Amino acid sequence: MSTSLSSSAPAAGTVIPLPAPVLIPVEGTSDRFPVRRVYCVGRNYADHAIEMGHDPSREPPFFFQKNADNLLADGKDFPYPPLSNDVHFEVECVLTLKAGGKDIAIENALDCVYGYAVGIDFTRRDLQAEAKKLGRPWELAKAFEHSAPVSAIVPAAKLGHPDAGRVWLDLNNKRVQDGDLNQMIWKVPEIIAELSKLFELAPGDVIMTGTPAGVGAVKRGDHIDCGIDGIAKLSIDVA
Numbered sequence: 001m002s003t004s005l006s007s008s009a010p011a012a013g014t015v016i017p018l019p020a021p022v023l024i025p026v027e028g029t030s031d032r033f034p035v036r037r038v039y040c041v042g043r044n045y046a047d048h049a050i051e052m053g054h055d056p057s058r059e060p061p062f063f064f065q066k067n068a069d070n071l072l073a074d075g076k077d078f079p080y081p082p083l084s085n086d087v088h089f090e091v092e093c094v095l096t097l098k099a100g101g102k103d104i105a106i107e108n109a110l111d112c113v114y115g116y117a118v119g120i121d122f123t124r125r126d127l128q129a130e131a132k133k134l135g136r137p138w139e140l141a142k143a144f145e146h147s148a149p150v151s152a153i154v155p156a157a158k159l160g161h162p163d164a165g166r167v168w169l170d171l172n173n174k175r176v177q178d179g180d181l182n183q184m185i186w187k188v189p190e191i192i193a194e195l196s197k198l199f200e201l202a203p204g205d206v207i208m209t210g211t212p213a214g215v216g217a218v219k220r221g222d223h224i225d226c227g228i229d230g231i232a233k234l235s236i237d238v239a
Helices: 046-051 106-112 127-136 188-198
Strands: 023-025 032-034 038-041 062-066 071-074 087-089 092-095 114-120 146-152 167-169 173-180 206-208 216-217 223-228 232-235
Touching: 071 146, 087 092, 092 167, 106 114, 106 188, 114 232, 146 232, 173 223, 188 206
Parallel strands: 038 206
Antiparallel strands: 023 032, 038 062, 087 216, 092 114, 092 206, 114 146, 167 173, 167 223, 223 232
């Protein structure tokens, strides 16, 4: 994936060069998936909700966003961010959309999915805790540079639409997150349907679907391997 394609002189009618597109590779091909927006689902696994001090009952899902250029290519180092001393990993199943709309019916939601990947939602937990205490938004904790490593996409045309599969993360060769897609409180069709009530979804949208229990801190020099069995794997070094 490239998040820093070169740009040259301004295009006709623009006063600065156009931003480089954010492109995710498609597994086994030379194709690229262009990213429009990145949505994230909060507390979508009951055991993770419990470990974060919340009631895991099926309350309406809540969403936040990262920026498209927060995505980080598989194999690239994750640079430890400034102004934080407590940065956590959260492994997640990632959806990519080929279609969208408003108020999408649950029974039509999977028709919007282009493919699946695995990603990590890195979070400045100390800044998030401060934002929660003050009732402020989470952007400083979530939408920072390189905070969303993601693997290549496996198209649904090849994979189908898995509703089960082990979701795991190893920190320095030790298994620390170990869940399953079937443990999601809100399933993929429901996530798309609920999100489309709040936003008009479109081709190029990316959705990170939440993390199982076991989240924890990283430090410089750490190595992460993570994946979803039958879908994708991802490796990251913390620099």
